[in-house]
Amino acid sequence: MSRFVAGKRFLGRGTMSTIPGRFDVRIVEADDCSKAEAIPDTEVRYEYAKTVISSNQSPDIPFRLSVNPYRGCEHGCIYCFARPTHAYLDLSPGLDFETRLTAKINAPEVFEAELRHPDYQCQPIAIGMNTDAYQPIEKELKITQRLLKIAYEYKQPVSLITKSSLILRDLELLQLMASEHLVHTAISLTTLDNDLSRRLEPRAVSGAVRLKTIRALREKNIPVTVMIAPMIPFINDHELEVLIQASVDAGAERVGYVMLRLPHEVAPLFEDWLQLHFPQRAERVLNHIRSMRGGQLYNGQFGKRMTGEGVYADLIRQRFHLARRKARLDVRDLNILDCSRFQLPPRSGEQMILF
Structure with missing residues (x-):
């Protein structure tokens, strides 16, 4: 059930829907839409995680281990496949996902402890695969930066994917890691149309800025893949060839793409978004999505x-x-990350420091 109000939207937010999560037993009614709209503030709560390295067995993604320093994402991308994870927090995958964020404030300390665990066997770790590790709150909290510093100290190879130019803050560190084959970066690119970008991903930087970010990374010999994602029928699919050429011109070594995914609550949120921004082509878009998903809006096979x-x-x-x-x-499949350099640096009080 959506809390969408036709014709209304919060500037700077991807949705104004407070759609309940699929586990919710409560329904929150929207306020009177005649009232003046205020842009909801971002709230950040701190979580002390017990573990941060998670694993998956999916054959569709090129990594098994990952670390996500944040829950929710202020970029507000309406299509984000991670929105349904907010249902596990008893929060709305709609507006709450982009305004009520969680920061795993002790993630670097837990990360280091897990790297030092006797049973840990080094393999590449992806950072920020669920929600963007360089979303706006990272500028102040610097959790991702601290994770990278630990990874470099331990010679732990990592990969990053972001749509934020904030990654350039860590350019010097990433360059050092790249020189030892310890990092791979990926930039998500959706559109070069600024108006569409503001609608699809309201608090993310423009496509032009992302291309500049790719160039800046490659100038420092940091490997970059571009993920053209998501491809949406009759919304941005006409840009596919332009996006690929622009990515290669900017220095991307590899390019991939992902079709729009609408799991769980993302489907009604995206339908609402279409009715608000592209009402005349909404059914055409949805019909083509169904044609790719066995007649449904999503197939997770x-x-x-x-x-x-x-x-x-x-x-x-x-x-x-x-x-x-x-x-x-x-x-060609580039062999980028090197696990052979992994080491446990000595810590104060350990006998190794005597040698």
Whole structure:
């Protein structure tokens, strides 16, 4: 059930819906829409995590271990597949997801303890795969920066994906890590249309700024992949070839794409967003999404959830591969991250410091 109010929106937020999570037993009614709208403030609460390294067995993603320093994301991307995770916190995957954030304030300390655990076996760790590790609150809290410093000290290889130029704050550290094959970065690129960007991802930087970020990373020999995501029928799919060429021109070594995913509460939120911003083409967009998902708005089946299936999905796939060839992008699998350097630096009080 959506709390969407037709024709109304909060400036700077991806949604004004307080849609309940799928586990919620309470329904919160929206205030009278005739009242003046105020932009909701961002609230950050601190969490003391017991563990931070999580694992997955998904064959669709190129990493098994990950660390997520934040829950929720202020970027407010309406399409974010992580929105449903707020339901586990008894919060709305709608407006709460982008305004009521959680910071794992002790994440660096727990991360280090887990790296030092006798049973830990080094393998690449992805940082910020669920919600952006460089979202705006990172500028003050610096949890991601502290995680990277520990990773470098232990020679623990990591990968990062972000749509934020804040990653350039850590450029010197990333350059050091890259020189030892300890880091890989990825930039998420959705559109070069500033108006569409403000609607889709209201608190994220523009596509042009992301291209500048790619250039800045590559100038320091930091490996960069661009993920063109998500591809949305009749919203940004016409930009596919332009986005690929612009990414390669900016220095991207690899390019990938992901079709729009609408798990759980993301589906009604996205439907509301379409009715608000693109009412005349909403049904056309939704029908093409269903054509890729077996008649539904989402199919979470491994092997299909990232790319979809059917005529339209095949067309996007063909266009992607053709555009990548035209851009003369080397599609070899680059061996970027090196786990052989992993080490446990001595700590005060340990016998090793005597040698």
